[in-house]
Amino acid sequence: xxxxxxxxxxxxxxxxxxxxxxxxxxxxxxxxxxxxxxxxxxxxxxxxxxxxxxxxxxxxxxxxxxxxxxxxxxxxxxxxxxxxxxxxxxxxxxxxxxxxxxxxxxxxxxxxxxxxxxxxxxxxxxxxxxxxxxxxxxxxxxxxxxxxxxxxxxxxxxxxxxxxxxxxxxxxxxxxxxxxxxxxxxxxxxxxxxxxxxxxxxxxxxxxxxxxxxxxxxxxxxxxxxxxxxxxxxxxxxxxxxxxxxxxxxxxxxxxxxxxxxxxxxxxxxxxxxxxxxxxxxxxxx
Ligand code: PMP
Numbered sequence: 001x002x003x004x005x006x007x008x009x010x011x012x013x014x015x016x017x018x019x020x021x022x023x024x025x026x027x028x029x030x031x032x033x034x035x036x037x038x039x040x041x042x043x044x045x046x047x048x049x050x051x052x053x054x055x056x057x058x059x060x061x062x063x064x065x066x067x068x069x070x071x072x073x074x075x076x077x078x079x080x081x082x083x084x085x086x087x088x089x090x091x092x093x094x095x096x097x098x099x100x101x102x103x104x105x106x107x108x109x110x111x112x113x114x115x116x117x118x119x120x121x122x123x124x125x126x127x128x129x130x131x132x133x134x135x136x137x138x139x140x141x142x143x144x145x146x147x148x149x150x151x152x153x154x155x156x157x158x159x160x161x162x163x164x165x166x167x168x169x170x171x172x173x174x175x176x177x178x179x180x181x182x183x184x185x186x187x188x189x190x191x192x193x194x195x196x197x198x199x200x201x202x203x204x205x206x207x208x209x210x211x212x213x214x215x216x217x218x219x220x221x222x223x224x225x226x227x228x229x230x231x232x233x234x235x236x237x238x239x240x241x242x243x244x245x246x247x248x249x250x251x252x253x254x255x256x257x258x259x260x261x262x263x264x265x266x267x268x269x270x271x272x273x274x275x276x277x278x279x280x281x282x283x284x285x286x
Contacts, residue, residue, distance in 0.1 A: 004081040005117040006074050011081065014117070023113050025094025027101055029153040031113075032056040033092040035246050036075065038118075039125055039278075041085050042285035043075055045246065048209035049091075056149045057093065061105070064093050064112045072286075078118050087121040088247055092152060125249070125278055133254030133266045134170035138232045139163055141174035141181045148203045160184040171243070173256070176204065179229035186245035187211040188253070190230055190238035191269045197238075200227040210244040210277070217276050223269075232257055240267035242274075249281070250274035 002013040025031030034049045050068050057064055066074075075089050094113040098106040143156050160172035161184050173188055174181045181199065182188055187208040189198040196218055201207050215225055235241055240262050241253035252270035254261055261267070 003117065004078065005115070006078060007115050008111070008113060011077065017115075019094075019113055019115065020097040022097045022099055022101070023094055024096060024098050024106070025092065025113060025152060027098075028095075028103075029151065030060075031092050031094030031152045032060065032062070032150050033090065033152050034150065036089045036091070037124065037246050037249075037281075038079055038084050038087050038089060039282055039285060041079060042282075043072075043079070043089070044281045044285050045209045045213065046072065046075070046286055048212060049246070052150060052207065052209060053091070053093070056151070059146070059149050060095075060151075062093065062095055062112060064114065066114065074116055078116055082118045082120065084118045084120050085122070086124040088119045088124075089116060090119065091116045094152075121247075124247070127248070127251075129170070130249075130251060130274060131266065133252040133264075133270075135168075135255035136171045136173050136183070136253055136257075137164050137167050137169050138175050138180070138257050139172040141176040143174070146203055147181070147205055148201075148207055150206060157184040169255070171253075173232070173235075175232060179231055180235065181205050181229075183243045183245075186243035186248065186251070188243045189241065190235050191240040191242075191267065192234075192238050195224045195226050196269070197226045197228065197230055199229050208244055208246075210246055210249065213281070214244050214250065214273060214277050217280050218273060221272075221276060236261070240269050242270040244277075250277050 004011050005014050005017045007017045034053050036049045037044045092115045096110045096112045139160050164172045172184045182205045235256045236259040243251050250273045252266040254264050
């Protein structure tokens with residue numbers, strides 16, 4: 001049975017879903033997106049993703065008149081129609097079909113293109129990598145400077161993932177002016193003593209939905225948090241490291257540029273935070 005996807009108000013088999021070749025998302029990368037995880041058929045962090053979507057749209061002067069309840073209904077409909085118990089919902093809004101290619105935005109009132117689809121991932125919460133941890137390389141951060149807007153311009157992060165793969169590792173951490181900004185598709189943290197250190201929010205990083213919740217849960221669990229930049233050398237001397245993202249939750253990092261952390265084993269803080277995050281997110285799933 002083919003997957004049912006959503007395109008501009010219609011639910012269609014994926015083979016029948018189309019978007020114009022003139023779409024601004026296709027021609028200019030002029031689109032924003034969100035990825036929301038599903039566990040036990042329920043949506044995690046829905047409000048956080050909707051708040052960030054609204055902000056991304058507004059920062060780019062894009063409009064989309066779907067309400068929070070309509071977004072929720074589409075998410076739920078796709079999850080139900082595709083029998084997703086564990087996986088993700090991908091959502092993309094582009095500036096729509098501009099007709100002829102033009103750098104200027106199309107006239108106000110041009111409808112955006114709205115696409116959503118599910119990706120079923122049984123076992124998402126039991127990723128075996130979370131037990132052994134992942135290894136990262138560092139790479140210069142060559143992205144644009146509005147990383148706080150979640151756009152589909154993901155070529156450089158793709159190149160970074162390919163560079164990590166070529167080096168036999170799992171992911172890449174971006175470095176700018178000597179400090180780590182974030183991972184190729186995640187926010188990053190180190191642990192030293194009883195402190196969790198992560199870069200503060202600014203236009204230099206995406207404001208992770210997972211990050212916001214995790215820091216709240218960590219504070220509630222009396223853990224100490226310091227929001228500031230750190231270097232690769234500091235990360236290599238840390239007790240532990242990990243990253244967060246909507247689809248990987250909390251993922252331990254056991255090696256940074258060939259230097260093992262915690263003897264190359266997943267540490268207690270990352271393990272505990274992953275448990276807390278999954279428990280709390282499941283409780284709040286809708
Ligand atoms: N930073 C970047 C560059 C990302 O692509 C992502 C994943 N979307 C994140 C951080 C983590 O954000 P979230 O927790 O909202 O998935």
